[in-house]
Amino acid sequence: MLEILSSNIWIILIAINYLLVILAAFTVLTKNINPTKTISYIIVLVFFPFFGLVVYYLFGQEYRKNKIFNRKHILNRKIIADVSERLKPDKEEVRELKDDLLDEKIKLVKLLHSSQNAPLRIYNDVKIIKNGENKFKLLLADLKKAKKHIHMEYYILRDDKIGMQVIDILCDKAKEGVKVRLSIDDVGSSISRKNKNRMVESGVEWHPFMPVLFPGFTGKMNYRNHRKIVIIDGIIGYLGGINVSDTYVNYADSDIFWRDTHLRITGESVKSLQIHFLMTWEFVSNEKVDIEEDFFPRDHCEECVAMQIAASGPDTDWANIMEVIFTAIVTSEKYVYLTTPYFIPNEQIITALQVASKSGVDVRLLIPKESDSWTAKYATNSYIESLLEANIKIYRYCKGFIHAKTIVIDDVFCTVGTTNMDYRSFNINFEINAMIYNKEKSLELKSHFFEDLKESEAIDQERWLKRPRIEKLKESYCRLWAPLL
Missing domain, CATH: 3.30.870.10 (Endonuclease Chain A)
Incomplete structure (x- = not known):
């Protein structure tokens, strides 16, 4: 009996693994979470025996x-x-408060106040x-x-x-x-x-x-x-x-x-x-x-620098910071200048940036040329082509590593904080940002953005489309992991 078990141990373990995979996949499906995230978990569970279960245990379970x-x-x-x-x-x-800037972004103020009780501090x-x-x-x-x-x-x-x-x-x-x-x-x-x-x-x-x-x-x-x-x-x-x-x-x-x-x-x-x-x-x-x-x-x-402090995390009812960023982008009229070390966004942010750009807004994105994470770098690169097609200007910082997390919009609104433009910051980690409604500070942050562009290279759409096939394969592979990064 022991000999039979020992000779078939891997078959037994694989069978147990996929029994657990079926149970885990069923649990993921019934949660009705983001479809992309659901598919990512199922792919990991099915194609990576044992390892997939470990990933799901560490990242997929919600009971904690x-x-x-x-x-x-x-x-x-x-x-x-x-x-x-x-x-x-x-x-x-x-x-x-006699401030035309605030009038232009009153939607953001109301959104934060209603969803998080984040009062405007003048x-x-x-x-x-x-x-x-x-x-x-x-x-x-x-x-x-x-x-x-x-x-x-x-x-x-x-x-x-x-x-x-x-x-x-x-x-x-x-x-x-x-x-x-x-x-x-x-x-x-x-x-x-x-x-x-x-x-x-x-x-x-x-x-x-x-x-x-x-x-x-x-x-x-x-x-x-x-x-x-x-x-x-x-x-x-x-x-x-x-x-x-x-x-x-x-x-x-x-x-x-x-x-x-x-x-x-x-x-x-x-x-x-x-x-x-x-x-x-x-x-x-x-x-x-x-x-x-x-x-x-x-x-x-x-x-008099009006601002709200926005926080989000697993303990908040709404994705407060992501919602404010989304609203700020879709209500922009002149420009959106965004700096982030990790750009692995959800579909809402991608759509907001594309719609803003196609509506005539000057949308520019600054990311690192070299990342501190191989997977994050190629996952980020997988989004570049669709952004370029929407006439969004993308720059890669060459002087070193850019870790700033800032957005400045229309000379009237800017935000500085801890939030990266990725799934983890939007949905999983505890983050906090200052939402600032002030022309002087917006212009100052805008000047910093253009100073950083001097140390950056613009991505040319034609050259980007001709990048090696192996690079595209790496991007597609890392994109699968995007909701888990």
């Missing part, structure tokens, strides 16, 4: 999402209810920061001046050169009596046990977001916290694409030039950032957050 993030959704609603009433903007100020001062070295020069100085609390939430925080500078300050400030709270993603971040213990001994409160058993082998695990935000004393906020790692700082000996964009914010929108941090903190710490007066100080800002 439903169980875990339903609790987070409830916590979010409670915290918002606790603090929103006192932070409501003055209706008369909103009504009296009085803000915003500094657009280019590249990590400039961000950290400002951030380190601000951290050193903290008097009451430091709240940090990062996808990547490593204890390398720049990371240790940040950790040193956090430990020093905690010893001084400043309340330091730190949330880091357990997959993206890498901190030694020694430095973790040092932070605890110094009084830094820190918690990993969604801990995993083997973070080194789960680089694409679902439901990661991709946000990068800092709140200092409830007065200063940081938001954007730059993580805490030497990779993001252009040192003299850096292997590659890293082009990125971040924001430093003072004013009313810092309160919105604070709310989102507190919602995450209550989730990761598993403790009730006591709302302190120091979290929301009365600090009047004279500058």
Whole structure:
């Protein structure tokens, strides 16, 4: 009997595999999710025995999402209810705001307010920061001046050169009596046990977001916290694409030039950032957050840069950020200039860009020439031909790697944040963006876009169509994985 089993072990395992595949495929089909995503999962399950089941277990199952993030959704609603009433903007100020730019994009304001209770914050001062070295020069100085609390939430925080500078300050400030709270993603971040213990001994409160058993082998695990935000004393906020790692700082000996964009914010929108941090903190710490007066100080800002802070993730009812980007594109009248390191969009965004371009809007897309992901690079390339056919201008950044996630539209609207133009950012990860309704900031971001074009090459449609067949095959293969990337 044992001999028969041993001689047929592979047949038995294959039979078990495909029995499980049938059950998994049936489950995927009955979810009524995006058809492209459904087909991608079924292809992986059918054509990659055993491996397909592992992929489905890690990425396809929703039971963890439903169980875990339903609790987070409830916590979010409670915290918002606790603090929103006192932070409501003055209706008369909103009504009296003499800003034609806001009138042009009022659909975006209403969309975010209705879907996420994201109020428009009028009085803000915003500094657009280019590249990590400039961000950290400002951030380190601000951290050193903290008097009451430091709240940090990062996808990547490593204890390398720049990371240790940040950790040193956090430990020093905690010893001084400043309340330091730190949330880091357990997959993206890498901190030694020694430095973790040092932070605890110094009084830094820190918690990993969604801990995993083997973070080194789960680089694409679902439901990661991709946000990068800092709140200092409830007065200063940081938001954007730059993580805490030497990779993001252009040192003299850096292997590659890293082009990125971040924001430093003072004013009313810092309160919105604070709310989102507190919602995450209550989730990761598993403790009730006591709302302190120091979290929301009365600090009047004279500058008038209207903005909304938009967040999305598995715990939100709607794909808030994707919906705003879609609406901004389809309501554009003059131009859409979009920069993203990963362009693996859904059909809604593709259609929006094509329709805008065919309607006479100047649509331009800036992506890296060389990506940090082979699969993402070729998946991105698979979309280029259809965009070129719609007269969309596409550029590839050649100076290094462009990691900025920005959009500027019609000199009246711009957004900077953590959201990539891909399935993962739209549907799976926790993201956060600043939606800015201001001519000055839009023009500034527009100038940065054209500066980056000087370091880029335009893709010629005729030459692109003649690219080698092997390149097209790679693109088609990687496109199959697009919904899973």
